[in-house]
Amino acid sequence: MASMAPTDGGQYHWVSEFCSPRHQKFLSYVTGWMSVLAWQAGTASGSFLTGTLIQGLITVRNPDYTAPGWQGTLLVFSMVLVIYFFNVYASELMPLMSNLLMLFHILSWAVILIMLWAMAPHRSAEAVFVTDWKNIGGLPTMGVSVMVGQISAIYGCLSSDACAHMSEEIKDAGRNVPVAMYWGYFSNGIMAAILLVAYLFATPSVEDSLDDASGFPLLYVFKQMTSTAGVNGLTAIIILPVIFSNIMFNASTSRQTWAFARDKGLPFSKWISKIDPKRMIPVNAIILSCVISCLLSLINIGSSTAFNAIISLNTAALMFTYQVSISCVIYRKIWYPETLPARRWDLGRFGLPINIIGVLYCFFAMFWSFWPTELPITAENFNWSVVIFVAIFILSLVMYVLKGREEYEGPVVEVKQS
Secondary structure, eight states: OTTTSOOTTTHHHHHHHHSOTTTHHHHHHHHHHHHHHHHHHHHHHHHHHHHHHHHHHHHHHOTTOOOOHHHHHHHHHHHHHHHHHHHHHSGGGHHHHHHHHHHHHHHHHHHHHHHHHHTSOOOOHHIIIIIOOOOOSOOSSHHHHHHHHHHHHHHTTGGGGGGGGGGGGSTTHHHHHHHHHHHHHHHHHHHHHHHHHHHHHTOSOHHHHHTOTTSOHHHHHHHHHSOHHHHHHHHHHHHHHHHHHHHHHHHHHHHHHHHHHHTTOSTTHHHHTOOOTTTOSOHHHHHHHHHHHHHHHTHHHHOTTHHHHHHHHHHHHHHHHHHHHHHHHHHHHHHOGGGSOOOSOOOGGGHHHHHHHHHHHHHHHHHHHTSOSSSSOOTTTOOTHHHHHHHHHHHHHHHIIIIIHHHOOOHHHHHHHO
């Protein structure tokens, strides 16, 4: 899809492009709202991760520190401020920062992997792969626990299409965007699998790592193999590329939000879609993304599982947009293949089966993303993602009735009219 129709809008644009004319307006509008929700939640999760990870480092140095939620939220605010500064006042440095991010990413991966291999105490291969399976979240069966637990793994793969939402600023996007998505996804998947196995070997006790005062099992593993200074150093080489990644992620999110506003899909679209004449970037969309990140981080004040709620929201909303957009491509491939635009990258004869498998998997992942991570359910550990998801979905329907039917035509219609 990114090769056939490279655009900052992404999924909602592809729905408008490939859906039947009868339904394209409504489905594109709803998909646009859910896509904005998905990317805004993803941006918030990155700031949340870095802010609370800094808070976890404080507990390593000072075990008496209780890590209150409101302080974690303030640290998230500080991360959002960094993101805003770089996206607005250092936007011309984005290409350089992208290259530095790749360099830091590979170097930090290599350093941590070597440390886990060389310095950490190791469990046996039998314990890692065969015997040490524990369901300690209170969920009814091991199978359910595995299904719920996969959401964090899915979250680690979600931003592989971030460059698709920068298509209008990328040279030869019809080729370069899908190539970047393809290689980024598979290379990082291989790196993650290798690191995961090393990490599991270096985790002497799953229960102790989950109960660690820092709130991060990774910091527990670091503490088993090095000093406090070593923990700080290893965590710093994780935080730095994550901050860079957050800056890039916000750039993609703001462009996606700007594109939907440009097509009159959001309230205050005229303000959101405004381009700064001096910097030639959507500053207002960047500001809006930062504000939403701050608002979502407020969940952390009242919930110890705020991060799980945010990544579940990110997963569910994005899976919804994938379901609709891929289904529209399947519809075109089966009934009107001659109407598909030319593309410079495709999956050949394997494309349709992969599309069908992709849609089915998206339903599967979305279903499990709404589950609580532990039982019994309380107000503190409740997965609030389902509440936010349903609220935004209903809001999109209301807005369609009130404004969308009259103002929104869909990007494909707008282009044809132009």
